[in-house]
Amino acid sequence: MPVKSVRxxxxxxxxxLLALVTALPGHAQGSAGGAMPLPSDQAFQLTATRxxxxxxxxxxxxxxxxxxxxDQFALRQGQADLEVPPIEGMPRQKDDPTxxxxxxxxxxxxxxxxxxxxxxxxxxxYQGCQENGICYPPATRHINGVTLAVSAPGDHATTALAGxxxxxxxxxxxxxxxxxxxxxxxVGSLLAxxxxxxxxxxxxxxxxxxxxxxxxxxMYPILAGTIARQGEVPTAGRGFTLSLAYVLxxxxxxxxxxxxxxWSGQNxxxxxxxxLAIGVVSVLFLVFALxxxxxxxxxxxxxxxxxxxxxxAAGAAPCPPLPFSASPRRSSSAPA
Amino acid sequence: MTGLxxxxxxxxxxxxxxxxxxxxxxxxxxxxxxSKEMILNDPAAPIGGNPKGDVTIVAFLDYxxxxxxxxxxxxxxxxxxxxxxxxxxxxxxxxxPTSIDGAKLALGAKYQxxxxxxxxxxxxxxxxxxxKEKMRKALQAAGIDMQRLDADMQARSAEIEAxxxxxxAQADALGLTGTPTFLVGPFMVSTLDYKGFRQVIAxxxxxxxxxxQ
Numbered sequence: 001m002p003v004k005s006v007r008x009x010x011x012x013x014x015x016x017l018l019a020l021v022t023a024l025p026g027h028a029q030g031s032a033g034g035a036m037p038l039p040s041d042q043a044f045q046l047t048a049t050r051x052x053x054x055x056x057x058x059x060x061x062x063x064x065x066x067x068x069x070x071d072q073f074a075l076r077q078g079q080a081d082l083e084v085p086p087i088e089g090m091p092r093q094k095d096d097p098t099x100x101x102x103x104x105x106x107x108x109x110x111x112x113x114x115x116x117x118x119x120x121x122x123x124x125x126y127q128g129c130q131e132n133g134i135c136y137p138p139a140t141r142h143i144n145g146v147t148l149a150v151s152a153p154g155d156h157a158t159t160a161l162a163g164x165x166x167x168x169x170x171x172x173x174x175x176x177x178x179x180x181x182x183x184x185x186x187v188g189s190l191l192a193x194x195x196x197x198x199x200x201x202x203x204x205x206x207x208x209x210x211x212x213x214x215x216x217x218x219m220y221p222i223l224a225g226t227i228a229r230q231g232e233v234p235t236a237g238r239g240f241t242l243s244l245a246y247v248l249x250x251x252x253x254x255x256x257x258x259x260x261x262x263w264s265g266q267n268x269x270x271x272x273x274x275x276l277a278i279g280v281v282s283v284l285f286l287v288f289a290l291x292x293x294x295x296x297x298x299x300x301x302x303x304x305x306x307x308x309x310x311x312x313a314a315g316a317a318p319c320p321p322l323p324f325s326a327s328p329r330r331s332s333s334a335p336a
Numbered sequence: 337m338t339g340l341x342x343x344x345x346x347x348x349x350x351x352x353x354x355x356x357x358x359x360x361x362x363x364x365x366x367x368x369x370x371s372k373e374m375i376l377n378d379p380a381a382p383i384g385g386n387p388k389g390d391v392t393i394v395a396f397l398d399y400x401x402x403x404x405x406x407x408x409x410x411x412x413x414x415x416x417x418x419x420x421x422x423x424x425x426x427x428x429x430x431x432x433p434t435s436i437d438g439a440k441l442a443l444g445a446k447y448q449x450x451x452x453x454x455x456x457x458x459x460x461x462x463x464x465x466x467x468k469e470k471m472r473k474a475l476q477a478a479g480i481d482m483q484r485l486d487a488d489m490q491a492r493s494a495e496i497e498a499x500x501x502x503x504x505a506q507a508d509a510l511g512l513t514g515t516p517t518f519l520v521g522p523f524m525v526s527t528l529d530y531k532g533f534r535q536v537i538a539x540x541x542x543x544x545x546x547x548x549q
Contacts, residue, residue: 037513037526039513100463126461130526132406132527134514134516135403135404137514158510159370161371161372161375161510165519166524276436
């Protein structure tokens with residue numbers, strides 16, 4: 001494969017990776033809860049219909065994410081409690097360590113009761129909850145024996161007081177990484193403790209510690225090769241200069257990556273763990289490996305070249321990040 | 337919404353008072369009960385968290401409400417870690433007939449300075465439809481002086497009933513659909529996890545600081 005073709009493949013792969021990284025939305029961490037639960041009559045829509053045999057069928061259409069308790073259906077007519085007939089529908093057992101075992105109906109429930117055609121009122125009681133939301137007080141609805149109209153007796157009037165509070169807006173995908181104020185992050189606490197010297201000193205210390213993590217080991221032979229090049233006598237001064245050049249190049253490479261990450265406004269850690277990103281990087285490594293076997297004529301320079309720092313940076317990229325990364329969070333949602 | 341349990345509860349806690357004719361004075365008092373001030377700063381309401389906190393959460397809760405029980409430890413953690421949130425407890429016993437017993441027991445414990453201990457003990461009983469006996473056992477296990485509790489509940493019954501009645505009226509005026517409901521600054525939310533509480537507290541704080549600038 002000609003060198004130009006290899007370069008264009010690599011460029012294309014990098015562009016795909018960059019596009020992928022910038023296109024992925026940031027993920028909000030945490031949730032401030034969405035809209036308030038539906039009113040009871042919307043969560044559990046009750047209808048009554050007269051069947052051919054004269055009985056009345058009560059049917060509940062249950063909104064997604066809501067359920068009715070099997071043991072909370074009750075019927076009354078006049079002063080008498082009526083026996084609740086078998087409920088039609090698919091009861092599901094909820095077995096929660098906090099709540100115990102309960103049978104509930106999702107989607108729909110129905111029952112059929114005898115109800116005379118006349119000026120009688122059937123009182124229907126039922127109770128349900130919104131999954132992981134609220135539990136409703138027991139609902140009482142009246143069914144008119146003539147019209148089969150469903151009515152709610154004595155609903156409480158909401159006053160203007162209700163307008164004083166509103167549901168927060170659902171979380172929006174944030175376009176930028178926002179560093180949470182006083183989030184207990186290491187940078188903030190170091191600054192608070194000892195100012196900039198403390199911050200720089202700590203970075204230096206953690207940087208040194210990072211040099212002893214296994215994922216930095218691949219860089220050692222690169223640096224050793226740079227210092228002890230063939231045919232040259234290494235001296236302390238030359239070693240220091242070469243090391244400094246190498247370290248500065250490495251730091252610049254990581255610095256530029258950091259700037260690019262911040263500029264993208266995305267949570268790159270999450271984006272780079274996507275299957276597509278991992279796939280693209282795997283292909284890149286495969287291409288590099290093939291070139292080492294001589295399958296392609298990529299003009300790889302010997303250790304000590306300008307490219308070594310960048311390739312070492314790529315080799316160290318899968319290492320765990322320093323514990324300084326600011327935690328991204330979504331912007332505070334502005335209420336309506 | 338008038339439910340079976342609410343009717344029982346109302347009958348149990350204040351039939352005589354409700355049956356009494358509404359005088360002009362009572363009507364005026366009731367309208368005061370439904371003010372924002374009384375929702376946030378009812379002097380009789382138990383207070384938790386940091387009483388001098390910059391954000392107030394008003395929690396409408398029931399001791400038979402499973403999601404109140406689920407969110408209670410999450411809220412506790414969020415409050416403890418934030419340290420600057422004031423929590424106003426509103427016992428709103430609407431879920432099951434024994435909810436009123438739970439509310440009265442918890443409010444009764446307030447007079448021995450153990451409302452929050454009682455609240456946590458009652459919220460820690462799993463499930464709905466908890467019997468009064470089970471609630472009493474949980475309170476006893478939590479170190480509540482039961483003799484004193486019974487005495488306080490008897491001596492202060494009118495006061496306790498007034499608090500519950502006021503909470504019910506406030507919840508109705510707010511158009512609350514069920515429990516738990518939390519008023520967090522200007523926001524109204526239901527069940528949240530720890531992160532959700534932290535987020536809405538941060539949002540409320542930001543909203544309040546915007547409003548004061």
